[in-house]
Amino acid sequence: MSEAKQEGVTAKKAENFDDWYTQIILKSELADYSPVSGCLVYRPAGYAIWETIREATDKRFKAAGIQNAYFPLFIPERLLKKEQQHVEGFAPEVAWVTEAGNSKLEERLAIRPTSETIIYEVVKKWIRSWRDLPLRLNLWNSVVRWEFKHPTPFLRGREFLWNEGHTMFATKEEADAERDQILGIYREVTENYLALPGLVGRKTDSEKFAGALASFSIEHLMPDGKAIQGPDFHSDGQNFAKAFELSFVDQKGERQFVWQNTFAITTREIGVMIATHGDDKGVVIPPRVAPLQVVIVPIFKDEDKAMVMEEAKKLRDGLSASFSTLLDDRDYLTPGRKFNEWELKGIPLRIELGPRDIKQGQVVLVRRDTSQKRPAKIEAAVEEVRKDLDEMQASLYARAAQSLKSRTNRASTLAELKSTLASVGGVVQAPWCGSHECEEKVKAETGAKIVNIPLDQQKAALTCVSCGQPAELLANFARSY
Ligand SMILES: [Zn+2]
Structure with missing residues (x-):
């Protein structure tokens, strides 16, 4: 333990x-x-x-x-x-x-x-x-x-x-x-x-x-x-x-x-x-870049080992043409230990297969990002795995995009810029006149630099957060690596 x-x-x-x-x-x-x-x-x-x-x-x-x-x-x-x-x-x-x-x-x-x-x-x-x-x-x-x-x-x-x-x-x-x-x-x-x-x-x-x-x-x-x-x-x-x-x-x-x-x-x-x-269990690798996309963990007692392994091999052979798939046949590890290891390594999808599943003609799919378990028909395994991997890929992006959006805020004054950086952190979009002095002054006072200036923005009549002079564009301010 x-x-x-x-x-x-x-x-x-x-x-x-x-x-x-x-x-x-x-x-x-x-x-x-x-x-x-x-x-x-x-x-x-x-x-x-x-x-x-x-x-x-x-x-x-x-x-x-x-x-x-x-x-x-x-x-x-x-x-x-x-x-x-x-x-x-x-x-x-x-x-x-x-x-x-x-x-x-x-x-x-x-x-x-x-x-x-x-x-x-x-x-x-x-x-x-x-x-x-x-x-x-x-x-x-x-x-x-x-x-x-x-x-x-x-x-x-x-x-x-x-x-x-x-x-x-x-x-x-x-x-x-x-x-x-x-x-x-x-x-x-x-x-x-x-x-x-x-x-x-x-x-x-x-x-x-x-x-x-x-x-x-x-x-x-x-x-x-x-x-x-x-x-x-x-x-x-x-x-x-x-x-x-x-x-x-x-x-x-x-x-x-x-x-x-x-x-x-x-x-x-x-x-x-x-x-x-990644999360507290380890790495989470998006399916499209995961070197190993699917891991099959057979679950058996000594008496049904041969039967489960035979089904597990069939399943692996069926999936391997479409996905990078591993059958974890190490018999010196418990299924629980295997689950932990593949979660730590971020493998997108785990398939659990035990004697009861086989009897019911199903497998259990477990997505790495949500830990959600769902049964799926064994004969439809290829389509079901593809569905989960596609959904996981889309969901990881959507979640990251939402996180970026919620941490990208606007400020029109230096005080606002400071308070947003202190409370939310992230990126603060604020008007900048274009002068090096103002860029440096904001950096000295807030620790945030201009990481870049968005390309897709309309020019507008704004005032620089630092000097109050006319500014046409918003810049992305953030503390950075
Ligand atoms: Zn300025």
């Missing part, structure tokens, strides 16, 4: 979120710590979730005409320094290789914090004329940013996995048109697969990517009321093109610089998913 208790989650999500979050990740065997601080080990169950995110995103990128490539892990120092804002943004977090074997390198090599500089140094040779454009590349790799803040599994670490989209166009119009396409793909993956809603918007100048003209993000809201940045998209304009001489001859025979974008989705999404949907 005491052993079983130790294996389970001892922290409560509502009481000690940080402890709960770390416990469910480690105990569910999604990830583990490594001997290098801030560098996470993705165990098979956790890595499989990333594979699904990657496949879903990759399929949509390819359909949009984006091609995958691979570039080296190392970036020579002189390249990293070519674009000034870029190097200033990343310099404090770059890890360097200075030696090989016993000899010191002539030039330090950065371990990529992002690959703009090495890509552009090479692809400038590929682009000669307007016929070579657009060039739309994507990399699936990992990057290293030597953060000194406290690492949190999936949410913040020194190495993470991501996609790096790098695209080049002949005109600003074409480059700008890509924004909605990419943000649309990221929304589809985060909403329809991970069941995670988000707030789409533009970053302020002080929060944008180092070297970009403008950055856009999907911001998620964590259960502790803090916002966290999800996938992002950067309109890089011609800054890098000018620094790296990425130019082409246009149809009139004139030399022009290309217009560029970059974009990314990272393994952080796994952490947001775990935090959003």
Whole structure:
């Protein structure tokens, strides 16, 4: 009994979120710590979730005409320094290789914090004329940013996995048109697969990517009321093109610089998913990203074991063509222990099958998110399982969307903004004049920064919460990760 208790989650999500979050990740065997601080080990169950995110995103990128490539892990120092804002943004977090074997390198090599500089140094040779454009590349790799803040599994670490989209166009119009396409793909993956809603918007100048003209993000809201940045998209304009001489001859025979974008989705999404949907029993994985969707737990006494196992195998074989299904045939564990384990690991649907069920031609389905049990006809198992998985997927999203909605509020004065942050937390939409001073003042007084500025809003005659000057747009203020 005491052993079983130790294996389970001892922290409560509502009481000690940080402890709960770390416990469910480690105990569910999604990830583990490594001997290098801030560098996470993705165990098979956790890595499989990333594979699904990657496949879903990759399929949509390819359909949009984006091609995958691979570039080296190392970036020579002189390249990293070519674009000034870029190097200033990343310099404090770059890890360097200075030696090989016993000899010191002539030039330090950065371990990529992002690959703009090495890509552009090479692809400038590929682009000669307007016929070579657009060039739309994507990399699936990992990057290293030597953060000194406290690492949190999936949410913040020194190495993470991501996609790096790098695209080049002949005109600003074409480059700008890509924004909605990419943000649309990221929304589809985060909403329809991970069941995670988000707030789409533009970053302020002080929060944008180092070297970009403008950055856009999907911001998620964590259960502790803090916002966290999800996938992002950067309109890089011609800054890098000018620094790296990425130019082409246009149809009139004139030399022009290309217009560029970059974009990314990272393994952080796994952490947001775990935090959003998990409960005091453990992880809850949305069916569409669950590596294992259905687990069958046979329930028997010695005398009916053979009969139950035979039916359970038939059931597994029938379901396996449509769902990732496991028959838990370990005879050294009680059904109760198995239930706890699969609940901790977040498997979407459990099927219980005992001698009485078999006699009645039924199974018992138990959804992980609601713990609701319902009997279903064994011969209709495929349709019934599909129904539960579809409903669970939709219900997880609806619940998260409702939670985001109820924690996204309006304020028209600084006092209102402060009191809403104190009482509800979450996101407060408030008018902002656009000045850096006001952004900083609100941050200093409330601890909340502008996480982004919603794209889908009407301009209106508003007054800035900080200075009282005219403001046209509402900004999303939140405390953040
Ligand atoms: Zn202002």
